[in-house]
Amino acid sequence: MSVEEPIKVLIVDDKEDIRFLVREFLRLQGYQTIEAGNGDEAIEKAHAEGPALILMDIMMPGRDGLSAIQEIRKTDSLVSIIVLTAFSTEQHAVRALQVGADDYMHKPFDPMQLRTKVNAAIEKHYLRKENRRLQERLTAILERYFPRPVAQRLITAPEMPRLGGERQELTVLFADLRGFTSFTSVTPPEELILHLNRYLAIAAEAVFAHHGTVDKFMGDGIMAVFNAPLADKDHVLSAIRTAQDIHACVEQMREGGESMQLQFGIGVHTGEAIVGNVGASSLMSYTAIGDTVNIAKRLEECAKPGKTLVSQTVVNSLGDRGQVMALEPVRIKGRAEPEPVFEVVDISG
Secondary structure: OOOOOOOEEEEEOOOHHHHHHHHHHHHHOOOEEEEEOOHHHHHHHHHHHOOOEEEEEOOOOOOOHHHHHHHHHOOOOOOEEEEEEEHHHHHHHHHHHHHOOOEEEEEOOOHHHHHHHHHHHHHHHHHHHHHHHHHHHHHHHHHHHOOHHHHHHHHHOOOOOOOEEEEEEEEEEEEEEEOHHHHHOOOOHHHHHHHHHHHHHHHHHHHHHOOOEEEEEEOOEEEEEEOOOOOOOOHHHHHHHHHHHHHHHHHHHHHOOOOOOOEEEEEEEEEEEEEEEEEEOOEEEEEEEOHHHHHHHHHHHHOOOOOEEEOHHHHHHHHHHEEEEEEEEEOOOOOOOOEEEEEEEEEOO
16 A cells, blocks of 8 residues: 655745744644745755645745746646745735745734645645646647647647638548558468558658658658748758658668568649548548648659659659659549659658
C-alpha cells in the first residue's frame, strides 16, 4: 500500500518570527514546510523542491517578492502563490496578482482565513495539474490521428473547426508500396500489419523530417503535402528530399534482411490546391483537393519500384538543384494532351 507524500508549502519571509508562526500552523494542518528568507532563496527552493503552494512576502531586502514571482512563473505555471502583504502595500498585492500570484492576505492574518485560503490554493494547484495531464493526453491522442500542425491548431483555436478551405500553393507527394497486394494472400494478417506499419513509418518520419504534413494513409500508401499548414518557402525541394530519404531508408531495411523486400513508387507535383476541412460538420478531415493532387497521384501510379516521378513544374522549380531524366509523357484524366514526366536521378545537397 503506497503512502501519499505530504503536500509541500514554501514559506518566504525575511522575518523569522513570521516564518515560525506560519510553519507551526501549517504543520498542524499536515503540510510539509520549506522556508526561504529572501527572493533569491525562494526561487532556488521553488525550482528544487517543487512545492504545491508558495506563501510569498512582498517587501524583502534584495530581490523582492514581485520579482521572485515573475521568475518562478517563467518555469512553473502549476504552483499556487499567495502573497502576504501589509495594509500599506495594497498596490503591491494588486501588482502581485498581475505577475502571477493567485491570492493575497494582509498581515497580521487570521488563522481561519489562512487555512481557507491555503486549502483553496492547494486545490487550485491540483486542478492545474489535472488540466495539464488531460491537455497532454488530448494532444497525444489528436497527434495520433491528425497531422501534428493540424492537431496543435485544433487545440489552440478559440473556435470549433468548420468546413471549408482556401487556395494554397503546395507540393503533393504520393508514395505507394509496389507488390504489397501479392503478400496479403500468403501472409497472416497479424504479420502483414507489422510489416506494413514499418514501411509506412519510414515514409511518415521522412515527411516529418522535412516539415511536411501527412495528409492520410491509404491502404499501403501515403499522401503528404508541403507548405500547408506549415509554411515552407522551398516546399518542392523538401518534397523531393523526402522522396529520396524514403527510398534510402527502405533500401537500408531491405539490406538488413526485411523479408517482404518491398519498395515505394513515388509521385510529386506542385501547384495550387484547396486546403482545408472537408466532409460533414460531425466528421471532417484536413486535406488538399484539386488538380494538383490528381496529377501527383497519377505520377505515383506510373512510378516503378524505388523511383520518383515528377512533373514539369517540379523540374522548373528545382532548376539545377536536381538531376532528372525525361520519360514518356503520360495521359492525365481530364486533360487533352499528355503530360511531361521526369524521373528524379539525384538532388544536390
